[in-house]
Amino acid sequence: MNNSIFDNNEAEMKSENTNIFDNNAQVQEEPIAVTNDEPMTGENDVYSQEELNDPQMINVTIADSKCPLVILFGPPACGKTMTLVRLTRYLNIQGYQVSPIRNFRPAHDKNYAKLCDGFDELINSDDAAESTNKINFMLVQVVRNGRRICQLLEAPGEFYFDAKNPQTPFVNFLNTILNNSNRKIFAIMVEPDWLNASDRKNYVSRIANLKKKMRPRDKAIIVFNKIDKTNFVTSPGHIHEASAMKEIKDLYPGIFTPFANVSPIVKLFRPYDCKFVAFQTGDYSLSASGTQTFQEGPEEYPRNLWKHIMKCITG
């Protein structure tokens, strides 16, 4: 597969070096040396040389094939990492234990090992860049009373959708995940004011392709993130849902079509076999030093998202 699928310059407010597969970048012949006193955030701390040379070789392991898998699905910079951060903070307060699953990435991914060690600190950091730049791959488990309730998966957005190469098939590791037997809940992320109409149309096609890979017991939630950027918020944590949904239908024509209920009776009261949730991870501002700070958004959003995830898990 051509590495060019990973060239994406659209990610707004992201560090420039988050995309290792930029077509213009020279493929490194030798791993970049990292001294002990440097933070381990370089791209070669994430990927092996084999993975860097060929993204089809990217290796992830989901050892528990029974526990439901919640996949944060969306293009770069739509807010997957920060959704994981916000949801984790909420769940911790509610008495759940959220912790990384260490065997998800191979041992060469030093960034992942470091992430696992510093997970709690990272989740509670108010430095947004800390999280968005460091968390590329992440599999966490949500546990309550000793029971694993679900696993949450976050991966780099370019593997889900690359606006410059919208037709590229899913990369191997995603196909492996999509084909494994866990029940899957797809949190399909959308945001307002995103790229051009043609890009949004391509993303809608991507979602239609994803739907074809879903089994009947898999579920989808369309997550309208960055709702704070819209006029649909009526009070903190509350939105005018019908208007927000109409906006998504207008911006992303056909996005709900793959989920349309065909049964004549059911479709009368439930037109779509997916859920729709408005979300805000938090408020972002630039500090005097130029770093992006994060303040968590209203609790209603993660509460509502978690409620729907649980319905999908148990329903």
Ligand SMILES: Nc1nc2c(ncn2[C@@H]2O[C@H](COP(=O)(O)OP(=O)(O)OP(=O)(O)O)[C@@H](O)[C@H]2O)c(=O)[nH]1
């Ligand atoms: N206004 C607003 N901005 C948000 C919100 N959530 C995320 N952002 C912005 O979007 C940026 C990217 O968020 P991430 O969570 O890193 O996006 P991502 O989907 O994980 O991106 P990749 O890992 O590159 O695929 C953040 O740095 C914020 O600037 C939100 O709820 N409201």
Ligand SMILES: [Mg+2]
């Ligand atoms: Mg991310």
